[in-house]
Amino acid sequence: MKKLGRNDPCPCGSGKKYKQCCLKAEQAKIASDRSEAVPKAINWLFTKYGQTAREALDEGFFGGLDEDEYAMLQDLPGDSYQGIMINAMEWFLADGVMTIKGQEHRVADLLLDQGGPLFSAEQRQWIELLTTMPLRLHEVVAVIPGESMTVRDALLPESPSVVIREKSGSRQANPYDLMAARILPVENHFELSGAVYAFPRNRSWDLLEELRDEMEGVEPDSPLAKEITSVIIPYYWLQLFVNAFEMPQLVDHLTGEPLLFVTDHYRVQNWTALDQALSGEVDIEGCREEGWNRLFEGEDGLIRRYLSIDAGKRQDRIKVSYRTQQYADEGRPWFEAVAGRAVAFVSREISDPKGMLANLQPNESKETSAPVELPPEMLTEIIEKRIRQLYADWADKPLPILGDRTPRKAIQTPEGLKQVKFLLRTYEHGEAQQAKAQHRAPVSYEFLWQSVGITP
Numbered sequence: 001m002k003k004l005g006r007n008d009p010c011p012c013g014s015g016k017k018y019k020q021c022c023l024k025a026e027q028a029k030i031a032s033d034r035s036e037a038v039p040k041a042i043n044w045l046f047t048k049y050g051q052t053a054r055e056a057l058d059e060g061f062f063g064g065l066d067e068d069e070y071a072m073l074q075d076l077p078g079d080s081y082q083g084i085m086i087n088a089m090e091w092f093l094a095d096g097v098m099t100i101k102g103q104e105h106r107v108a109d110l111l112l113d114q115g116g117p118l119f120s121a122e123q124r125q126w127i128e129l130l131t132t133m134p135l136r137l138h139e140v141v142a143v144i145p146g147e148s149m150t151v152r153d154a155l156l157p158e159s160p161s162v163v164i165r166e167k168s169g170s171r172q173a174n175p176y177d178l179m180a181a182r183i184l185p186v187e188n189h190f191e192l193s194g195a196v197y198a199f200p201r202n203r204s205w206d207l208l209e210e211l212r213d214e215m216e217g218v219e220p221d222s223p224l225a226k227e228i229t230s231v232i233i234p235y236y237w238l239q240l241f242v243n244a245f246e247m248p249q250l251v252d253h254l255t256g257e258p259l260l261f262v263t264d265h266y267r268v269q270n271w272t273a274l275d276q277a278l279s280g281e282v283d284i285e286g287c288r289e290e291g292w293n294r295l296f297e298g299e300d301g302l303i304r305r306y307l308s309i310d311a312g313k314r315q316d317r318i319k320v321s322y323r324t325q326q327y328a329d330e331g332r333p334w335f336e337a338v339a340g341r342a343v344a345f346v347s348r349e350i351s352d353p354k355g356m357l358a359n360l361q362p363n364e365s366k367e368t369s370a371p372v373e374l375p376p377e378m379l380t381e382i383i384e385k386r387i388r389q390l391y392a393d394w395a396d397k398p399l400p401i402l403g404d405r406t407p408r409k410a411i412q413t414p415e416g417l418k419q420v421k422f423l424l425r426t427y428e429h430g431e432a433q434q435a436k437a438q439h440r441a442p443v444s445y446e447f448l449w450q451s452v453g454i455t456p
Contacts, residue, residue: 091195265319
């Protein structure tokens with residue numbers, strides 16, 4: 001019998017095309033039937049094997065946790081724990097192994113061999129797909145909310161992107177999100193299997209490093225690759241729940257002192273005198289319209305900024321900004337001696353960039369306490385200035401995350417180039433999340449891409 005085409009007349013006699021009539025109802029019925037496959041499989045396993053299945057799940061999915069960490073999972077809020085168990089049960093069906101009478105058996109074989117649960121054809125096909133497709137780490141490339149999202153393999157960014165039909169998940173997803181999942185081919189499109197492992201980009205570096213190390217020389221589509229990812233990805237995902245993230249201490253590269261944003265506010269009493277005083281200093285460059293910078297040459301031969309002077313919100317105010325407490329303590333007497341009676345000190349403001357960066361971290365963005373009265377465009381301008389101050393010497397600053405290499409040095413190798421691109425996208429992702437929470441336009445990080453001579 002010839003298979004009915006989507007554009008053929010519907011056999012119900014409505015006169016409509018099949019795809020516009022009964023096909024939708026049939027697809028909904030099939031999807032509903034398919035959705036019962038996993039609950040049916042789990043119920044059969046734990047009814048038939050009971051304690052043996054529970055021990056195999058604990059040793060397999062949760063085996064990387066110690067007793068205290070496992071207990072911490074039990075104390076998580078209900079929604080979090082339920083989400084963990086959804087992933088755990090799917091993993092058990094797809095990758096679990098059980099020891100029965102001294103013999104190891106793949107859970108998938110127990111389900112699909114004779115004697116397994118009575119599946120419908122659609123349910124059996126879904127379980128077969130689930131046990132065949134690997135758990136892989138993906139980066140979101142594009143999103144159509146409520147419809148689909150496009151992803152690419154995070155370890156193989158040069159491989160073709162995949163468009164996934166996903167209604168609910170696409171409403172929360174953002175470009176550059178990282179997630180591990182099984183992508184299943186269903187008829188003429190792709191779907192997520194159900195379990196999703198979301199990874200904040202700022203906590204994914206170790207995961208990526210271990211995956212790259214373990215997958216080196218391994219065929220991406222081989223059974224060994226599937227086994228490697230099925231062990232590593234759940235372990236690192238569970239660590240997100242049991243190990244709180246601590247922001248690293250940020251220090252000035254030259255002095256080793258903790259970074260701080262120290263801003264001294266002054267009232268300008270004589271603009272002409274201030275202009276003349278600053279223009280007479282050989283290490284000062286700039287002007288009233290663009291602001292001034294006091295520069296110096298570091299021991300590494302690079303020119304760096306000691307302090308910056310910018311106009312305040314009011315016509316008679318200026319701000320003098322420093323990046324460490326030491327620079328501020330040394331800079332204030334110097335500036336006041338140079339400016340003399342042209343300015344009068346008003347107040348000092350100190351902001352910890354460690355806290356600012358915590359707000360900028362992906363998947364952990366918060367509603368910040370930015371003043372409500374600030375227009376969004378002004379807030380973006382202020383944050384952009386802060387970001388440019390923080391990353392002023394980024395290209396030539398050794399970073400622990402790059403093995404203490406500078407970004408400029410790191411991009412000289414193919415692997416280093418991948419790392420720098422990933423890092424830049426992480427910055428952009430965090431800023432996009434922060435901007436979304438603050439209802440403003442995101443700050444562009446293109447200046448950082450340009451600083452090392454690569455394109456976004």
